[in-house]
Amino acid sequence: MYNITLPSDEVPKHWYNINPDLPIELPMPIDGEGGHQVENLPIIFTKAVLEQEMSMERYIKIPKEVRDIYQRIGRPTPLFRAKSLEEKLNTPAKIYYKREDSSPAGSHKLNSALAQAYYAREEGVEKLTTETGAGQWGSALALACSMMGIECDVYMVKVSYNQKPFRKTVMELYNSNIYASPSMNTDVGRKINKETPEHPGSLGIAISEAIEVALANENTKYSLGSVLNHVMLHQTVIGQELKKQLEIAEEEPDVFIACVGGGSNFAGSMYPLIKDKLDGKIDAEFLAVEPSSCPTLTKGSYEYDFGDTEGFTPMLKMFTLGHDFIAPSVHAGGLRYHGMSPQVSVLAKANVIKPVSAAQEDIFKAAQLFASTEAIIPAPESSHALKIGIDEAKKAKETGEEKTIVINLSGHGLLDLQGYSDFLSGNLTQ
Amino acid sequence: MYNITLPSDEVPKHWYNINPDLPIELPMPIDGEGGHQVENLPIIFTKAVLEQEMSMERYIKIPKEVRDIYQRIGRPTPLFRAKSLEEKLNTPAKIYYKREDSSPAGSHKLNSALAQAYYAREEGVEKLTTETGAGQWGSALALACSMMGIECDVYMVKVSYNQKPFRKTVMELYNSNIYASPSMNTDVGRKINKETPEHPGSLGIAISEAIEVALANENTKYSLGSVLNHVMLHQTVIGQELKKQLEIAEEEPDVFIACVGGGSNFAGSMYPLIKDKLDGKIDAEFLAVEPSSCPTLTKGSYEYDFGDTEGFTPMLKMFTLGHDFIAPSVHAGGLRYHGMSPQVSVLAKANVIKPVSAAQEDIFKAAQLFASTEAIIPAPESSHALKIGIDEAKKAKETGEEKTIVINLSGHGLLDLQGYSDFLSGNLTQ
Numbered sequence: 001m002y003n004i005t006l007p008s009d010e011v012p013k014h015w016y017n018i019n020p021d022l023p024i025e026l027p028m029p030i031d032g033e034g035g036h037q038v039e040n041l042p043i044i045f046t047k048a049v050l051e052q053e054m055s056m057e058r059y060i061k062i063p064k065e066v067r068d069i070y071q072r073i074g075r076p077t078p079l080f081r082a083k084s085l086e087e088k089l090n091t092p093a094k095i096y097y098k099r100e101d102s103s104p105a106g107s108h109k110l111n112s113a114l115a116q117a118y119y120a121r122e123e124g125v126e127k128l129t130t131e132t133g134a135g136q137w138g139s140a141l142a143l144a145c146s147m148m149g150i151e152c153d154v155y156m157v158k159v160s161y162n163q164k165p166f167r168k169t170v171m172e173l174y175n176s177n178i179y180a181s182p183s184m185n186t187d188v189g190r191k192i193n194k195e196t197p198e199h200p201g202s203l204g205i206a207i208s209e210a211i212e213v214a215l216a217n218e219n220t221k222y223s224l225g226s227v228l229n230h231v232m233l234h235q236t237v238i239g240q241e242l243k244k245q246l247e248i249a250e251e252e253p254d255v256f257i258a259c260v261g262g263g264s265n266f267a268g269s270m271y272p273l274i275k276d277k278l279d280g281k282i283d284a285e286f287l288a289v290e291p292s293s294c295p296t297l298t299k300g301s302y303e304y305d306f307g308d309t310e311g312f313t314p315m316l317k318m319f320t321l322g323h324d325f326i327a328p329s330v331h332a333g334g335l336r337y338h339g340m341s342p343q344v345s346v347l348a349k350a351n352v353i354k355p356v357s358a359a360q361e362d363i364f365k366a367a368q369l370f371a372s373t374e375a376i377i378p379a380p381e382s383s384h385a386l387k388i389g390i391d392e393a394k395k396a397k398e399t400g401e402e403k404t405i406v407i408n409l410s411g412h413g414l415l416d417l418q419g420y421s422d423f424l425s426g427n428l429t430q
Numbered sequence: 431m432y433n434i435t436l437p438s439d440e441v442p443k444h445w446y447n448i449n450p451d452l453p454i455e456l457p458m459p460i461d462g463e464g465g466h467q468v469e470n471l472p473i474i475f476t477k478a479v480l481e482q483e484m485s486m487e488r489y490i491k492i493p494k495e496v497r498d499i500y501q502r503i504g505r506p507t508p509l510f511r512a513k514s515l516e517e518k519l520n521t522p523a524k525i526y527y528k529r530e531d532s533s534p535a536g537s538h539k540l541n542s543a544l545a546q547a548y549y550a551r552e553e554g555v556e557k558l559t560t561e562t563g564a565g566q567w568g569s570a571l572a573l574a575c576s577m578m579g580i581e582c583d584v585y586m587v588k589v590s591y592n593q594k595p596f597r598k599t600v601m602e603l604y605n606s607n608i609y610a611s612p613s614m615n616t617d618v619g620r621k622i623n624k625e626t627p628e629h630p631g632s633l634g635i636a637i638s639e640a641i642e643v644a645l646a647n648e649n650t651k652y653s654l655g656s657v658l659n660h661v662m663l664h665q666t667v668i669g670q671e672l673k674k675q676l677e678i679a680e681e682e683p684d685v686f687i688a689c690v691g692g693g694s695n696f697a698g699s700m701y702p703l704i705k706d707k708l709d710g711k712i713d714a715e716f717l718a719v720e721p722s723s724c725p726t727l728t729k730g731s732y733e734y735d736f737g738d739t740e741g742f743t744p745m746l747k748m749f750t751l752g753h754d755f756i757a758p759s760v761h762a763g764g765l766r767y768h769g770m771s772p773q774v775s776v777l778a779k780a781n782v783i784k785p786v787s788a789a790q791e792d793i794f795k796a797a798q799l800f801a802s803t804e805a806i807i808p809a810p811e812s813s814h815a816l817k818i819g820i821d822e823a824k825k826a827k828e829t830g831e832e833k834t835i836v837i838n839l840s841g842h843g844l845l846d847l848q849g850y851s852d853f854l855s856g857n858l859t860q
Contacts, residue, residue, distance in 0.1 A: 001437075001438055002438060002501050002502045003438050003501065003504055005435045005437070007431075007435070008431055008432060008433050069514075071432050071433065072432045072513055072514055072804075072805075073805050074433055074508070074510070078504070080504070083502055084499075084502055084577065102532065104804075104805035104806045104807075105805065106844075110805075143802075143805055146802040146803075147514065147802075147803070147805065165851065166847040166848075166851070169847045169850050169851040169854065170807065170847065172854050173798055173801050173802070173807060173850055173854065174801065174802055175802055368603055371603050371604065372573075372576040372577075372603070372604055372605055373576075373577070374502075374534075375502075375503050375534035375535065375540075375573055375577065376534045377534075377600065377603060414536075414844040414845060415844065417596040417599045417600065418596075420599050420603055421595065421596070421599040424599065424602050424603065
């Protein structure tokens, strides 16, 4: 069986909240310099997600309408066996991948976007604001808002806005408003544009603009696509489905692998299985793969830091490269974040999960091998997990071990073809 | 139930050949001016597909390995209920769509590409040559050859080659060689380049180049992605799956809709259901939708014509706009063909199916409505079927009829975003 599907009614009824099961109690967010950042949270976020952020309930009910829409967009996503890749590698290992690339927004991001847009509409919010770098989160929130019938303003880092015109097209097609950031809509943006008219923008500035708009306008809230606990929570539909699918396949995997940027892909696909490890039911390894050019978990320090460059957010205890860290412009834009989910940071600190890193050239090589055998063109982000998965399968070939490897394929690469083009023509930097 | 999946082992075991069931006997291909075109067919094509081309067997066994690979790439594809679209239209009609967009090559084209690449490899062929305009067929054959371990040369119309660099990236990623046509590899190409150095190319020239290479080289054959009977045949896995899925949904649809260019998408998704109509078992309408700018079935004449511009192919009895017809450069490049599958032509001639046409502006409007409700960005080709499907649902609203409408969504539009961008900015021509 290459394709393990689940019927629509197997979409989970609850999200799994790892907070009560963490091996170290999660440190609370605190105010930083200049700030009432914690106090501002209820103005910025919807009530529902702030409650979820702090919740110690292990299972949180998925609202009926959100579960219904998960079904409409094709959840549960399939679990595939990578038989053609295994044959090409001539490995005794079995490789499985969970297909979040099959989401219509192109990645797992839609799972949280739909939940956040739903809560916003239920609370009478008319518009959500957000930032986007690579464009995956922006596309997902634009689509979610369109499906829920509310407005969406996306602040897109100016350099990406200019380099990736088709991401803008996707978001506009989903009826949202896209602004190149720094924009002329906000004090932050106007100030920067005045001082540095050619400023290329940054994720930090885009976050600040989106938050400023939410702070200044009635019925407008801000929405974030990673890092925070409630985003990790919403993504756990992936891991719950995966667990059922592995039972159907009668597999007890040895290694689980997912890429990490802010943490939501790793958390969502892995938490329900990490719970089994914490409960002593399984003894698998969990590998969190990040780019070697933005080595938050492998080389960062575990300390309080801001979530954005400008210091508008509270300080979070997390692995961080420093909020003024400028990640090189690698093609896996979704993994270029200086910090890390506080929950994922705790799991790394407690050695429940193992961080590893991969270099850009290597992840594109793995991606091409995967595409030419398994047919799917993976997102550069997801290719970090593929690279390490392929390494594990090669090791198994050497040792003869019949290992079972599970990879979360977080998204497809059809809107990232510039990266592939640079790779094929030998023009990758880094 | 929004998502009707079938398990892997429900991939059909046979293709359905409509030849013995056609209401008018299919006229044979004949030589045209200058020609031994019919005689050349065995040099150009593999034995297996030429046999299938003429076969009067109703069911042709799918080779075990091809069926296995159909399963590996995710067949059967799901059938979705367009509940969010229905709600937006406030129609009593039920709308279903078959998701060929979920194929890893982005469209239904892979179904025939895999079969053709398999037969080629089995017959000791080392390389397949083909042409591509919009790039969907080229991507599918490149992937199929990569999975079967043979070489692939794609002649891509020069203007598309320059306008769609990412299609080239996709094909290169799948290990194939891409040449802008007219190229310097062939007599045809060299002659044109000498006479008209800035020639933009055409599908006719690209076909001629690909055929010339197949004629001139040992162990090299040519592969075509539409029009011919064997291509229609391979696509019938779609319609057979669809039939089973409609039984599960307990639906007896009133209207079936698919777009037509050369005919393979329409044929593949509809033949198994058209058989039921020919057998008197169902009484549904079958709508074949073409662009109003390339109205082969609605305005062409039914006569013998060449399949290509240069007259290298035999003459086929079909609806045609003339082999020198230059279709305007609309964004649905896959539907810009002057002729039509001889089988589909016979069905139109016998009024078994009903041809209709749609204008470019309207199909993009339908596409945006579909994307913002059902989440998937459809290919411009497929959006022709969506436009007519939405019209049917609106009619049902007026009459109050609880009609069931089934659309084949032949592909996604993630590599066609220039068209969407032109649409959104009001820059569509035609």
